[in-house]
Amino acid sequence: MKNWLAAHRRACTGTLARLTSAPLASLFNIAVIGTALALPLGFYVLLANLQGLARDFSPQPQLSVFLAQDAAAGDARAIEQRLKSQAGLAGFRFVPRDQALETLKSRAGLADVIAGLPNNPLPDAFVVTAAASDAAALETLRAEFAGWPRVAEVHVDSDWARRLDSLLALGRYAVLMLAAALALALVAITFNTIRLQILTQRDEIEVAKLIGATDGWIRRPFLYFGGILGAAGGAAAWLMIWIALLVFNAQLQPLAALYGIPLQLGHLTASDSLAALLFAATLGWFGAWLSVRRHLHAYNP
Amino acid sequence: MTDIVLSKVYKRYAGGHEALADVTLNIATGEMVFITGHSGAGKSTLLKLMAAIERPSAGSVIVNGQNIGALRAQGIPFLRRNFGLVFQDHKLLFDRSVFDNVMLPLDITGFDRREGAGRARAALDKVGLLHKEKAHPITLSGGEQQRLCIARAIVHRPAILLADEPTGNLDADYAAGIGDLFRDFNQVGVTVVLATHDMQLAARLQPRLIEIRGGRVVS
Numbered sequence: 001m002k003n004w005l006a007a008h009r010r011a012c013t014g015t016l017a018r019l020t021s022a023p024l025a026s027l028f029n030i031a032v033i034g035t036a037l038a039l040p041l042g043f044y045v046l047l048a049n050l051q052g053l054a055r056d057f058s059p060q061p062q063l064s065v066f067l068a069q070d071a072a073a074g075d076a077r078a079i080e081q082r083l084k085s086q087a088g089l090a091g092f093r094f095v096p097r098d099q100a101l102e103t104l105k106s107r108a109g110l111a112d113v114i115a116g117l118p119n120n121p122l123p124d125a126f127v128v129t130a131a132a133s134d135a136a137a138l139e140t141l142r143a144e145f146a147g148w149p150r151v152a153e154v155h156v157d158s159d160w161a162r163r164l165d166s167l168l169a170l171g172r173y174a175v176l177m178l179a180a181a182l183a184l185a186l187v188a189i190t191f192n193t194i195r196l197q198i199l200t201q202r203d204e205i206e207v208a209k210l211i212g213a214t215d216g217w218i219r220r221p222f223l224y225f226g227g228i229l230g231a232a233g234g235a236a237a238w239l240m241i242w243i244a245l246l247v248f249n250a251q252l253q254p255l256a257a258l259y260g261i262p263l264q265l266g267h268l269t270a271s272d273s274l275a276a277l278l279f280a281a282t283l284g285w286f287g288a289w290l291s292v293r294r295h296l297h298a299y300n301p
Numbered sequence: 302m303t304d305i306v307l308s309k310v311y312k313r314y315a316g317g318h319e320a321l322a323d324v325t326l327n328i329a330t331g332e333m334v335f336i337t338g339h340s341g342a343g344k345s346t347l348l349k350l351m352a353a354i355e356r357p358s359a360g361s362v363i364v365n366g367q368n369i370g371a372l373r374a375q376g377i378p379f380l381r382r383n384f385g386l387v388f389q390d391h392k393l394l395f396d397r398s399v400f401d402n403v404m405l406p407l408d409i410t411g412f413d414r415r416e417g418a419g420r421a422r423a424a425l426d427k428v429g430l431l432h433k434e435k436a437h438p439i440t441l442s443g444g445e446q447q448r449l450c451i452a453r454a455i456v457h458r459p460a461i462l463l464a465d466e467p468t469g470n471l472d473a474d475y476a477a478g479i480g481d482l483f484r485d486f487n488q489v490g491v492t493v494v495l496a497t498h499d500m501q502l503a504a505r506l507q508p509r510l511i512e513i514r515g516g517r518v519v520s
Binding site: 004006007010203204206207208209210211212213214215217 | 352354375378379380381382384386388392394395396405406408409410411413414453
């Protein structure tokens with residue numbers, strides 16, 4: 001066990017020595033892998049940030065039921081009674097037309113425009129929260145409310161959030177596909193790097209086999225090399241995204257100040273970073289494994 | 302006890318060339334054997350069969366009770382650890398020091414590095430190269446390279462030493478020195494099998510002689 005650990009440690013330090021013995025070549029190799037990984041990872045970071053934003057405006061299953069302009073107070077009460085006995089609601093709130101106008105005045109700085117209006121253009125409305133948030137249930141409710149007397153229009157308020165959600169889902173697929181394509185690239189890069197290494201070390205491999213090295217012993221440094229190359233590439237990708245976010249956030253500052261909201265893109269979480277690093281290392285290892293499997297058979301004394 | 306038993310061994314290469322035919326011989330533990338004959342007689346093939354570098358076309362090669370023809374690929378490395386191999390072309394690694402060349406067999410078997418360093422120096426001392434441990438093999442003379450190859454072959458204390466033309470390219474003085482090395486190993490119980498056409502060396506060491514001609518044992 002101790003010998004086994006020592007052998008692994010030696011393979012590991014040997015690999016590091018090999019990486020540092022040709023620093024420029026290693027650096028370029030790592031940069032290529034880092035770039036390949038930075039693309040999907042960067043998109044993932046953007047998506048995660050967008051998702052965070054979308055979560056702040058969480059899609060509540062809400063409907064706005066607008067009454068007709070000329071609906072009387074009695075009509076509103078009749079609708080209220082109906083809503084009370086309606087199944088599948090989590091709650092509702094009545095917004096009288098005067099209150100709606102006041103809110104509009106105070107909120108959007110439209111006081112001047114509204115003051116110029118001859119009368120209140122807003123209808124009475126109910127804001128209804130449904131118990132279920134799926135699209136089908138909301139649509140059933142919308143159709144139901146629309147059929148009631150003196151109801152002019154029914155809006156499903158969470159529509160935009162749903163659209164954003166499905167857009168984000170689309171984005172996630174795009175990231176996945178990009179990641180798959182570039183994962184393949186990473187495997188190909190390590191495959192070829194290891195192939196070249198095997199070629200340059202053919203003498204060593206042949207002699208080692210002749211004096212009793214097992215295939216595992218011969219394979220080990222190459223597998224370590226692939227894994228370390230992948231992990232280093234992953235770290236490079238992380239660094240690239242970090243720098244990109246630094247620049248981007250600085251550019252975002254004036255925009256955020258303009259809107260008076262804190263706009264800052266966050267980096268990968270610690271667990272996501274670790275997962276990305278492990279994933280990159282695994283891919284590198286896999287590429288090396290394929291290469292070793294394919295090319296070591298050539299030397300079989 | 303016998304280390305190596307060959308019975309009715311044939312070796313045919315692709316293309317029909319028959320390197321060995323009907324070879325039967327025993328080599329006992331602790332013996333010193335010279336396999337002699339002209340170039341191309343089959344000496345090297347015989348050694349390669351013993352070290353499982355080649356497999357017999359027919360017949361059986363048994364080393365330490367293991368039949369090489371039936372050995373699985375995974376078993377070959379462990380079989381080879383019984384041997385110290387000395388190659389005519391040395392097969393040294395020129396990207397590392399003399400010391401690291403000798404360490405290679407110990408690294409392969411997972412030997413403790415510090416303990417291994419002591420053994421490697423002892424092996425280098427034995428062949429008279431200890432003062433060159435930090436040198437690179439490319440800077441050594443032909444005779445020194447051959448001695449380095451011997452140091453690498455004995456560092457893991459193998460039971461059997463197989464050497465293919467170890468004195469092939471050396472002048473008589475050097476050859477005699479290397480012959481003495483083999484005799485020393487043999488005297489401490491190592492089985493030594495040498496393929497050579499150096500009859501001067503044979504006269505000096507008085508080993509058992511096995512002569513091969515045209516792939517057959519003639520004496």
